[in-house]
Amino acid sequence: MDKKVVLITGGSSGIGKAIGTFLASKGYVVYGTTRNPKNYPDFDAFELVQLDVKDVNSIQKAVSSIISKEKRLDVLINNAGVGITGPIEETPYEEIVNVFETNFHGPVHMMKAVLPQMRKQGGGAIINITSIAGYMGLPFRGFYSATKGALGLITEALRMETKDFGVTVTNVAPGDFVTNIAAGRYHAPVLDGSPYEDKYAQTIDSINNDVDSGGDPIKVAEAVYKIINQKQPKVHNPVGAFLQKFSLRLKKILPDKVYEKLLLNHYKL
Incomplete structure (x- = not known):
């Protein structure tokens, strides 16, 4: 069989680059995406193509180009995403729209773009990179949690809808890993005199420390x-430190108020 062809959104850095580099070393044909490949003139880990997950036309163009060249597309990894922090009450509406366009609508557009080819060739795999934060509403990260939680639910639904096509749909939910996500994360400003001022500023510091020590x-x-190499992978695949993964088990078994108390204690709120 020909080498499997993999498309990774957000492949120029962080988790996407790590995935692409690793798969390329295993013999996969890897395409990563970025909004502007010209910003990475020395990138040679795998091929970068232009794609903006918020632009349906660019999605169609990139996917069509890869299929035209390779005659197949075996794996889609929806990795592109942005971070966001802020009090629910004070986060600007345009930033709420942006994070949903990038973290939720973008992956949905990507899945819709690749499914016809995967169905035509009799199979494929879609892996959505969500987050452990998507399993719970985290203080001052509510919108990020919401986008990743929504993508996780879409993963469950699409998995059942495509089971007769030979297409597997799963999600990988990372915890804290050392990446450059903090540099690109939108932080709603800490407003002087805001009722959230002290606790929000404290939480930002905690979040950044978690990423730095990931x-x-x-x-x-x-x-x-x-x-990719499993015939029947699980739908949910958390990846992270023991306590991060264990927190998901606790959420299932503990009363809501007890679990909420654990989160409040963790963030010192």
Whole structure:
């Protein structure tokens, strides 16, 4: 069989680059996407193509180009995303729209673009990179949690809808990993005199410290590689430190108020 062809959104850095580099080393034909490939003139880990997940036309153009060249598309990894923090009450509406366009609508457009080819060729795999934060509403990260939670639910639904096509749909939910996400994250401003001022500023520091002390993104790449090579992968695949994954188990078994108290204690709220 020919080498599997993989398309990774947001492949120029962070988790996306780690996944692409790892899969390329295993012999996969890898295409990563970025909004502007010219910003990465020395990038040679794998091929970068222009794609903006908020632009349906650019999605169609990139997917069609890859299929025209390779005659197939075996794996889509929806990795492109942005971070956002802020009090629900004070986060600007345009930033709420942007994070949903990028983290939720974008992956949906990507899935719709690749499914006809995967169905035509009799199979494929779609892996959505969500987040452990998508399993719970986190204080001052409510919109980020909401986008990743929504993508996780779409993953569950699409998985059932496509089971007769030979297409597997799963999600990989990373915890905290060392990436450049903090640099691109939108922070609603800490407003002087805001009723959230002190606690929000404190939470931002906590979030940044968690990312800085996070794990190696190669762990996410290894999880993706394992899923690609499984005939029946699980729908939910959390990846992260033991306590981060254990928190998901606790959420299932603890009363809501007890779990909420654990989160409040963690963020010192």
